[in-house]
Amino acid sequence: MLNEKLTVVFNEVIARNPGEAEFHQAAQEVIECLGPVLTRHPEIGRHKIINRICEPERQIIFRIPWVDDNNEVQINRGFRVEFNSALGPYKGGLRFHPSVYLGIIKFLGFEQIFKNALTGLPIGGGKGGSDFNPKGKSDGEIMRFCQSFMTELYRHIGEHTDVPAGDIGVGGREIGFLFGQYKRITNRYESGVLTGKGLDWGGSLVRTEATGYGSVYFVDEMLKVRGSSFEGKTAVVSGSGNVAIYTSEKIHELGGKVVACSDSNGYIHDRDGIDIELVKQIKEVQRGRISEYVQERKSAKYIEGGNIWEIPCEIAMPSATENEISGKDAKTLVGNGCIAVGEGANMPSTPEAVKVFLGTEIAYGPGKAANAGGVATSALEMQQNASRDSWTFEYTDRRLRAIMKNIHESCYETAEEYGSPGNYVVGANISGFLKVANSMLSMGVI
Numbered sequence: 122m123l124n125e126k127l128t129v130v131f132n133e134v135i136a137r138n139p140g141e142a143e144f145h146q147a148a149q150e151v152i153e154c155l156g157p158v159l160t161r162h163p164e165i166g167r168h169k170i171i172n173r174i175c176e177p178e179r180q181i182i183f184r185i186p187w188v189d190d191n192n193e194v195q196i197n198r199g200f201r202v203e204f205n206s207a208l209g210p211y212k213g214g215l216r217f218h219p220s221v222y223l224g225i226i227k228f229l230g231f232e233q234i235f236k237n238a239l240t241g242l243p244i245g246g247g248k249g250g251s252d253f254n255p256k257g258k259s260d261g262e263i264m265r266f267c268q269s270f271m272t273e274l275y276r277h278i279g280e281h282t283d284v285p286a287g288d289i290g291v292g293g294r295e296i297g298f299l300f301g302q303y304k305r306i307t308n309r310y311e312s313g314v315l316t317g318k319g320l321d322w323g324g325s326l327v328r329t330e331a332t333g334y335g336s337v338y339f340v341d342e343m344l345k346v347r348g349s350s351f352e353g354k355t356a357v358v359s360g361s362g363n364v365a366i367y368t369s370e371k372i373h374e375l376g377g378k379v380v381a382c383s384d385s386n387g388y389i390h391d392r393d394g395i396d397i398e399l400v401k402q403i404k405e406v407q408r409g410r411i412s413e414y415v416q417e418r419k420s421a422k423y424i425e426g427g428n429i430w431e432i433p434c435e436i437a438m439p440s441a442t443e444n445e446i447s448g449k450d451a452k453t454l455v456g457n458g459c460i461a462v463g464e465g466a467n468m469p470s471t472p473e474a475v476k477v478f479l480g481t482e483i484a485y486g487p488g489k490a491a492n493a494g495g496v497a498t499s500a501l502e503m504q505q506n507a508s509r510d511s512w513t514f515e516y517t518d519r520r521l522r523a524i525m526k527n528i529h530e531s532c533y534e535t536a537e538e539y540g541s542p543g544n545y546v547v548g549a550n551i552s553g554f555l556k557v558a559n560s561m562l563s564m565g566v567i
């Protein structure tokens with residue numbers, strides 16, 4: 122709940138950022154947790170730390186002109202929001218999706234500040250992207266778009282300044298084109314300027330798998346607290362992109378069974394357990410739609426436009442996009458016997474859904490804690506680049522596992538310390554916030 126002081130701060134956020142519903146939602150969730158923090162640390166209020174954190178340090182909006190395969194000129198809008206650099210260079214992905222506007226980038230950038238703080242690694246928070254729709258575009262079009270995007274972005278980024286990576290619509294192929302253009306314009310081989318690079322040219326092993334694997338490691342820790350595990354459990358993982366694929370792979374490795382995944386058109390239900398290699402082939406190699414899965418697997422059904430959360434499961438891992446679980450969906454999950462929710466996507470549960478989860482015994486792991494493994498491994502990629510070294514898969518995965526265990530522990534302990542035992546939302550927000558707030562206090566009014 123918001124006390125009087127926090128209500129003033131939140132109202133100011135709404136007034137200063139009109140029409141940015143997703144950013145308001147993300148800010149409200151964090152601010153709502155900070156009442157007990159202000160009571161214990163009045164200096165945070167005096168120095169207006171919350172007000173300052175809610176105002177990005179810098180916001181860049183730019184034009185991206187490019188020429189499509191029909192020789193027509195296209196114009197998109199590009200964004201980079203450099204939100205907070207108290208802990209290190211701005212760090213966060215780029216999203217290419219038609220829904221992108223300033224409010225989406227600000228919600229993602231804001232969440233990234235606390236997520237990155239939770240990793241314990243020296244990275245600030247930022248996010249960027251474009252309203253460009255990559256669906257159906259040729260490789261040539263993707264390349265020309267990425268080159269035009271970087272032709273403006275290059276002047277704002279750098280290994281010690283701002284380090285973008287992927288998010289929805291931006292994977293290895295796009296990072297390659299972006300890095301190539303950065304290198305060409307600057308005449309510098311600056312590996313640490315982008316993460317998610319190819320393994321032959323400065324990328325890190327495990328980065329591709331990291332967000333998905335990390336989310337499963339986080340849920341595994343939550344289950345351990347309850348004396349449980351993935352073994353023999355049925356899971357539903359929404360989405361079928363990078364996060365969903367490696368979430369499902371790790372769940373299978375730990376003895377669980379993923380029975381459904383989805384894309385924006387519909388979902389597939391496979392009682393025998395999703396064939397991950399087939400999903401990889403369809404999505405990563407063919408860049409096709411999830412409906413193609415049923416042509417190869419007769420045991421599976423494709424439901425066009427259906428609601429994946431109606432499928433009974435013990436573990437739900439929303440790994441598609443924001444606000445994909447409504448309050449009603451949350452009640453359905455609870456009613457069907459779900460015991461844990463781990464968010465692979467950013468803010469996939471609406472505020473109503475979060476309320477439902479927190480009102481039950483469910484172990485609910487919010488995205489900024491559960492999906493921090495991706496950006497954490499990006500920071501490990503930066504470490505390897507800085508030392509011109511590359512680590513083995515096993516070593517990097519061990520580091521990731523240890524980071525997720527630490528994040529879980531710090532969320533769990535902070536929630537206890539601030540009077541909300543078992544509430545990982547309170548734990549994550551307060552723990553992440555305090556690291557950033559204390560660093561800002563040390564650095565004066567900047």
Ligand code: GLU
Nearest residue numbers: 213214286287288496499
């Ligand atoms: N886009 C990812 C996230 O939401 C990863 C960002 C990164 O690796 O910098 O955290």
